[in-house]
Amino acid sequence: MADSNSHIDVQLSATALSLQACRDFVVHPSCGGLCFFEGTIRDLNLGATVTHLEFEAYAPMAVKEMTKIAVAARDRFGLHAVALHHRTGDLAIGDTAVIIAVSSVHRKPAFAGCEFIIDELKKTVPIWKREFRADGSHWLNAHP
Amino acid sequence: MMKIQCFGVARDIAGGPYLSLDQLEGRSVAELRQALLQAYPAFGELVSFAIARNEEYASDEERIEAGDQLVIIPPVAGG
Numbered sequence: 752m753a754d755s756n757s758h759i760d761v762q763l764s765a766t767a768l769s770l771q772a773c774r775d776f777v778v779h780p781s782c783g784g785l786c787f788f789e790g791t792i793r794d795l796n797l798g799a800t801v802t803h804l805e806f807e808a809y810a811p812m813a814v815k816e817m818t819k820i821a822v823a824a825r826d827r828f829g830l831h832a833v834a835l836h837h838r839t840g841d842l843a844i845g846d847t848a849v850i851i852a853v854s855s856v857h858r859k860p861a862f863a864g865c866e867f868i869i870d871e872l873k874k875t876v877p878i879w880k881r882e883f884r885a886d887g888s889h890w891l892n893a894h895p
Numbered sequence: 896m897m898k899i900q901c902f903g904v905a906r907d908i909a910g911g912p913y914l915s916l917d918q919l920e921g922r923s924v925a926e927l928r929q930a931l932l933q934a935y936p937a938f939g940e941l942v943s944f945a946i947a948r949n950e951e952y953a954s955d956e957e958r959i960e961a962g963d964q965l966v967i968i969p970p971v972a973g974g
Binding site (some may be wrong): 790806807808809811812813815837848849869872873874875876877878879880881890891892893894895 | 904941
């Protein structure tokens, strides 16, 4: 692709994410495969009951890192388009934390690209979550 | 004095969104990490932490310049 950020839609949002908006961005007549990943807040973590989560981001760098991952996925798997939207702020059980939508001519690159993006996002994007339980809160992944 | 921005558990360790360290200009990121561990030993209890310099992950060899935006990046947990 000539334009480095073409067909890439990255958003960090303090308000509810839209699966439809992500789909609308990636859908294309030449693409027979659309793949989506939606990450939601679950009520149990390591056996403990979670009441809600707080997501914090170093916003300018998070957007840069998310863009790098989306571009890498597009180029590596030959995707047509990638939408990558992530929440910040307080999220309740069942809320959507992240949506990934990708499109490609055939299905296999779409599945692979979608998985690559969520795996990489969890490694490098400066976003943190504080988990709240009945007996207090802690930052996930911080301590061994 | 240079201000270093803190997020997540780093903010809890620093006691606020920023901490300050003296005489960082010209020193390496590795030296910054050492200075941080000396001033705030609790950073040593984390799984790891990275330093971002001007919105990019910094390598240990990079030199800090006046005006750099420095941020402590504790283990990330997006998604």
